[in-house]
Amino acid sequence: MIDLHSHTDRSDGTFTPAELVGEAVRIGLHALAITDHDTIMGYDAAVPYARDAGLELICGVELSTKYKGQSIHLLGYFPNGGPSDEFRAWLEFLLESRRDRNRRLISKLQSLGLSITLEDVERHGRTLTARPHFARVLVEKGYVKDIQEAFDVYLDESAKGYVQRQDVPIDEAITRILEGGGVTSLAHPVRVAKNDWEKLAGYVSDFADMGLRAIEVYHSDHSPENVAYYKRLAEKFGLGITGGSDFHGANKPAISLGTGMRGNLCVPDELLEVVRAKVA
Numbered sequence: 001m002i003d004l005h006s007h008t009d010r011s012d013g014t015f016t017p018a019e020l021v022g023e024a025v026r027i028g029l030h031a032l033a034i035t036d037h038d039t040i041m042g043y044d045a046a047v048p049y050a051r052d053a054g055l056e057l058i059c060g061v062e063l064s065t066k067y068k069g070q071s072i073h074l075l076g077y078f079p080n081g082g083p084s085d086e087f088r089a090w091l092e093f094l095l096e097s098r099r100d101r102n103r104r105l106i107s108k109l110q111s112l113g114l115s116i117t118l119e120d121v122e123r124h125g126r127t128l129t130a131r132p133h134f135a136r137v138l139v140e141k142g143y144v145k146d147i148q149e150a151f152d153v154y155l156d157e158s159a160k161g162y163v164q165r166q167d168v169p170i171d172e173a174i175t176r177i178l179e180g181g182g183v184t185s186l187a188h189p190v191r192v193a194k195n196d197w198e199k200l201a202g203y204v205s206d207f208a209d210m211g212l213r214a215i216e217v218y219h220s221d222h223s224p225e226n227v228a229y230y231k232r233l234a235e236k237f238g239l240g241i242t243g244g245s246d247f248h249g250a251n252k253p254a255i256s257l258g259t260g261m262r263g264n265l266c267v268p269d270e271l272l273e274v275v276r277a278k279v280a
């Protein structure tokens, strides 16, 4: 069993890199990819712990991209110990645009009558302050009863506090990852098109033309029907298959590293080859 999708507290997870490596070892994972949003600092910090524990650790990243006005998550994996310096510099630029979104989100929440500051949320987000950190502050201040309500009422795309982020176009993200020495995989396709399989197939065909290398077939949110369909889709377009839990620690308590939601996940070891594959 391996897990190719996980988050540390360097993005919106709650486990430190050391704790995440510890958990991977405890449950007997054969390999772990850390795929924090917009940053590889969690991976960098985890490297010595993984080396000491004899765990195969893969450098990954998850980017929020845009296609036809829709938000699409893209995974990038860097098999040779991490991306190029150019790619690292580009991630810095993405972090800056996220900070800009955070400033606008604070103004929006303040205009809705909430007493919340950037300092309040940045206390929770280390490298990167994301919406779960906003949610936690809203709970602490008693505006909502839990994280879920914070998203439902204020932070979700359809909620009244939502502000748009300047997401990068997916073709640019795919190209950047390839040029940075990486392999791309379409994250949790179930969120791209719920049950509109024709639409998803159209998107995947477009992304394959842009250089997409794989689809995340296995994910905690995927039903067995989803998995079967995404497998066929990968085959049809000559794409590889990846999979992972999307573990976030206490920010998504229903999901366990490796085994997903109530044990619905077991990613086979041979998928490692996809993210290990040398980029031509």
Ligand SMILES: [Zn+2]
Binding pocket: 062, 073, 187, 188
């Ligand atoms: Zn995602």
Ligand SMILES: [Zn+2]
Binding pocket: 005, 006, 007, 035, 062, 246
């Ligand atoms: Zn994720």
